Amino acid sequence: MPGRRLTSADRQRIAEGLAQDLDYADIARSLGRPTSTVSREVARNGGPGRYRAELAQLATTHRARRRPRPPVTREFREHVGPDPDAATAFVTELTAALIETGMPRTAAGVMACLFTSETGSHTAVELARHLRVSAATISHAVALLHQHGLIRRGRDSHSRRHRYFLDENAGVRSVVVGVRANQRLATTVLHGADIFGAETAVGTRLATAGQFLEQLGKDILRAAEKHARATPGTGPKRTRTTRTTTTR
Numbered sequence: 001m002p003g004r005r006l007t008s009a010d011r012q013r014i015a016e017g018l019a020q021d022l023d024y025a026d027i028a029r030s031l032g033r034p035t036s037t038v039s040r041e042v043a044r045n046g047g048p049g050r051y052r053a054e055l056a057q058l059a060t061t062h063r064a065r066r067r068p069r070p071p072v073t074r075e076f077r078e079h080v081g082p083d084p085d086a087a088t089a090f091v092t093e094l095t096a097a098l099i100e101t102g103m104p105r106t107a108a109g110v111m112a113c114l115f116t117s118e119t120g121s122h123t124a125v126e127l128a129r130h131l132r133v134s135a136a137t138i139s140h141a142v143a144l145l146h147q148h149g150l151i152r153r154g155r156d157s158h159s160r161r162h163r164y165f166l167d168e169n170a171g172v173r174s175v176v177v178g179v180r181a182n183q184r185l186a187t188t189v190l191h192g193a194d195i196f197g198a199e200t201a202v203g204t205r206l207a208t209a210g211q212f213l214e215q216l217g218k219d220i221l222r223a224a225e226k227h228a229r230a231t232p233g234t235g236p237k238r239t240r241t242t243r244t245t246t247t248r
Contacts, residue, residue: 114166186213
């Protein structure tokens with residue numbers, strides 16, 4: 001029936017239709033839905049080139065479970081910000097992008113929540129509610145992020161709970177974390193080249209890959225240090241972090 005909500009299976013068929021370069025009208029006919037339903041669904045979930053059925057379903061679940069709108073006296077403030085549906089879709093998209101960098105799923109969700117929070121902070125309880133996971137899962141994720149210097153921990157002024165804040169240098173630090181992993185890989189690959197020997201095909205292959213990874217890491221760190229020096233008030237702190245990483 002046209003009035004019913006799109007299901008996970010419907011969204012999967014939409015994704016398949018887009019992959020086959022079908023137009024919205026053809027996809028809508030296969031679902032027995034109005035064309036406008038399909039076009040709105042795709043538009044609010046990344047567009048034709050970025051539509052993913054699983055992410056669209058997740059975004060819809062978040063929207064369905066949002067808290068009721070605040071009283072009328074606060075409506076004017078909300079109109080100033082982004083459309084709630086667009087904001088929810090963006091959080092989902094940002095989470096997926098962070099996961100693709102190698103960040104664990106829950107840690108990526110925490111970072112996305114903090115990036116899009118008006119205060120840049122949340123308590124563990126708020127994060128667990130937003131991500132619909134257990135407190136133990138949040139505890140593991142924030143410990144990992146805190147270890148890498150991407151978030152900092154403080155006390156909530158209204159309770160005794162810990163509040164987690166997005167570190168002001170999170171952007172640069174996230175790059176540095178990736179470079180650390182890259183450097184470990186480069187060191188391992190170059191060690192393998194020594195084991196197999198430069199005169200062998202395996203040793204040559206490993207040496208070429210290791211040298212590339214090593215140079216890539218150095219180039220990224222130089223760019224991060226240059227950005228840190230150009231950022232007023234935060235350069236020295238960021239520079240110390242990247243220098244420590246370079247020595248590793």
